[in-house]
Amino acid sequence: MTLKTWAGFEEIDHTADLELKIWGEDIALLFEQAALGMKDLLQVEAVSPQEGSIVKNFSVEGIDIEGLLVSFLSELLYYLETENLVVQEVNLHFEEKKSLDARIRCQRVSSYLREIKAVTYHNLEIRKTEQGWTANLVFDI
Amino acid sequence: MVSIRDLKQIRPFEWEIPLSYRSDMRVPVRIIASEELLKDVTRDKSLPQAVNASTLPGLVGQVVVMPDMHQGYGFPIGGVAATRYPDGVISPGAIGYDINCGVRLLSSRLSHQEVQPYLADLASALNQYCPSGVGQGGHLQLSIKEVEEVLRDGSSWALREGYAQQEDLDRTEESGRISGADPSEVSHRAKSRGRDQVGTLGSGNHFIEVDLVEKIFDQRAADAMGLREGDIALQIHCGSRGFGHQVCTDYVKSFQSAVNRYGIELPDRELVCAPLDSPEGKSYLAAMRCAANYAFANRQVLTHFARRAFESALAGKVQDWHLHQVYDVAHNMGKIETHLVDGQQIKVCVHRKGATRAFGPGAEDLPAVYKEIGQPVLVPGSMGTASWVLVGTEESMHRSFGSSCHGAGRTMSRTQAKKTVWGEDLRDELERSGIAVRAGSMAGLAEEAPVAYKDVHAVVDAVTDAGIAKKVALLKPLGVIKG
Numbered sequence A: 001m002t003l004k005t006w007a008g009f010e011e012i013d014h015t016a017d018l019e020l021k022i023w024g025e026d027i028a029l030l031f032e033q034a035a036l037g038m039k040d041l042l043q044v045e046a047v048s049p050q051e052g053s054i055v056k057n058f059s060v061e062g063i064d065i066e067g068l069l070v071s072f073l074s075e076l077l078y079y080l081e082t083e084n085l086v087v088q089e090v091n092l093h094f095e096e097k098k099s100l101d102a103r104i105r106c107q108r109v110s111s112y113l114r115e116i117k118a119v120t121y122h123n124l125e126i127r128k129t130e131q132g133w134t135a136n137l138v139f140d141i
Numbered sequence B: 001m002v003s004i005r006d007l008k009q010i011r012p013f014e015w016e017i018p019l020s021y022r023s024d025m026r027v028p029v030r031i032i033a034s035e036e037l038l039k040d041v042t043r044d045k046s047l048p049q050a051v052n053a054s055t056l057p058g059l060v061g062q063v064v065v066m067p068d069m070h071q072g073y074g075f076p077i078g079g080v081a082a083t084r085y086p087d088g089v090i091s092p093g094a095i096g097y098d099i100n101c102g103v104r105l106l107s108s109r110l111s112h113q114e115v116q117p118y119l120a121d122l123a124s125a126l127n128q129y130c131p132s133g134v135g136q137g138g139h140l141q142l143s144i145k146e147v148e149e150v151l152r153d154g155s156s157w158a159l160r161e162g163y164a165q166q167e168d169l170d171r172t173e174e175s176g177r178i179s180g181a182d183p184s185e186v187s188h189r190a191k192s193r194g195r196d197q198v199g200t201l202g203s204g205n206h207f208i209e210v211d212l213v214e215k216i217f218d219q220r221a222a223d224a225m226g227l228r229e230g231d232i233a234l235q236i237h238c239g240s241r242g243f244g245h246q247v248c249t250d251y252v253k254s255f256q257s258a259v260n261r262y263g264i265e266l267p268d269r270e271l272v273c274a275p276l277d278s279p280e281g282k283s284y285l286a287a288m289r290c291a292a293n294y295a296f297a298n299r300q301v302l303t304h305f306a307r308r309a310f311e312s313a314l315a316g317k318v319q320d321w322h323l324h325q326v327y328d329v330a331h332n333m334g335k336i337e338t339h340l341v342d343g344q345q346i347k348v349c350v351h352r353k354g355a356t357r358a359f360g361p362g363a364e365d366l367p368a369v370y371k372e373i374g375q376p377v378l379v380p381g382s383m384g385t386a387s388w389v390l391v392g393t394e395e396s397m398h399r400s401f402g403s404s405c406h407g408a409g410r411t412m413s414r415t416q417a418k419k420t421v422w423g424e425d426l427r428d429e430l431e432r433s434g435i436a437v438r439a440g441s442m443a444g445l446a447e448e449a450p451v452a453y454k455d456v457h458a459v460v461d462a463v464t465d466a467g468i469a470k471k472v473a474l475l476k477p478l479g480v481i482k483g
Helices: A027-042 A065-083 B035-041 B046-053 B112-129 B144-153 B155-160 B166-170 B188-193 B219-225 B241-261 B279-314 B394-399 B414-420 B423-432 B442-447 B456-466
Strands: A007-012 A018-024 A044-047 A054-061 A085-095 A099-112 A133-140 B008-011 B014-017 B029-032 B063-073 B075-084 B102-111 B207-216 B231-238 B324-330 B332-341 B344-353 B376-379 B387-392 B436-439 B469-482
Touching: A007 A027, A018 A027, A027 A065, A027 A085, A027 A099, A027 A133, A054 A065, A065 A085, A065 A099, A065 A133, A065 B188, A065 B241, A133 B063, B014 B046, B029 B046, B029 B456, B035 B063, B035 B456, B046 B063, B046 B075, B063 B456, B075 B332, B102 B112, B102 B279, B102 B376, B112 B207, B112 B231, B112 B279, B112 B436, B112 B469, B144 B155, B144 B188, B144 B279, B155 B166, B155 B279, B166 B324, B188 B241, B207 B219, B219 B387, B219 B469, B231 B279, B231 B469, B241 B279, B279 B324, B279 B332, B324 B376, B332 B394, B376 B456, B387 B456, B414 B442, B423 B436, B423 B442, B436 B442, B456 B469
Parallel strands: B029 B063, B436 B469
Antiparallel strands: A007 A018, A018 A133, A044 A099, A054 A099, A085 A099, B008 B014, B014 B029, B063 B075, B075 B344, B102 B231, B102 B324, B207 B231, B207 B469, B332 B344, B376 B387, B387 B469
């Protein structure tokens, strides 16, 4: 029997920008939910037909775990804007709390409705709870 | 949360959160608003964010928030803060990711009657000539070297390349080229993102709008601007696109460690900053100016293609389809300016985020044509409602570091707006009221529904009644182009 994993994301009301609550049993799951949640906010309409998945390998650094999360998501935004890639599957390897190696399976999209300008540090704090880790992320759109 | 009870009325339409409200405040917060608008303001986090902004090191005078304020990230939208030059700080988050997001207004000698039969064609031509929407590149594909020329020269680059007339530059803030821009302070990644986005509108709340000059309130100022009642005008609202977003992203990241080096403690990490005279502060200022120039050039190239759209839809059908620049002004920017603080003229860095520069008559930086009347202030309202043209006043120089409001200001989240309004219904309603709508996404249209915004007339009444701007003209929309 496998237990259901504690991980997810939920959009929170914000007057002008977009806010996500994310949670995960461990830090890797938390980061994965942040990536999937950000993809959800983009409102992907269509993926490019006849093209398989594309793998991207990259490393990012941050001053701390929150900085690492913003750097990781900013990297995904860069691939979106320059190559129209959105994340499908995430594989992360953390080096302490200040750097990570990412292997991301992506999909090329032909149409999405929302432009996210940036991932912000606004009130960003990754908190430990009884079940795992949680944070709120604000995106500038 | 800050409640109305915490506010002290200073004078009509101006309120204060005093220094005593929180121990880490360095200056008070002043709010320009009517009593009615104050109720909206206390519903979201704008005021706590303004209090956080008032903790930035080196602030002078007061943090001012405009009546169109709303909650942002870190620094509230509608906020103005001035830091002493050169030992005060500069904060990328207090300027925003869309550096030099701004508005341009063009006038014409084309009457509403003349254009009415061709309005749908004109809206379609603008939609076709001016690239808009998510992920859309433009007509131009620049090399990195050409991007660097745009960053250094802004609208002057556009003039050299045949996308501008000299009068456009003469009637642009900073003549469309802010000096001190240094492309070597910008990442290769930002430059790459900038290669195909000069001359693109983007999405979100950015738009091109065909307007009718419905009513003139100040004939002398309107004459100077070339605005005539019953004629057509054009507004363009956009910024520095992915280029500016990347510049801000890069520097908010690098300033995370700079604050530790300079021993700066802040209530929100998005407010990270560095002294203006530090290596980090100087680098950001030079990079931010590149993004400012990129945005000026972007709106200039869009103007070129809007002119081509007017020609293609109207040539041979009307007498004069030409568009003349009224003004182009930023509403997300950091500027080194001289202001009177505690009886002394001092140099400061004015951070305006969702606030428009609004210099009064006689200000040094104004073009000759606006020297006597004051600087045009362009205040686009929510889609399908109305926009205002104002001018800055002497009062704005003394009370708000020469700044005024920038729009209607949101009151409802995008998700809530979409639950309240269907994009298709909104489009049909606008079309029925005589407004031609061209929108890339119906969901995007619903997010920008007028119901999600404050009443622009109430916002403009608050700044004009407060005395920090004066009414010149009221514009009514006839055609809206959105990404």
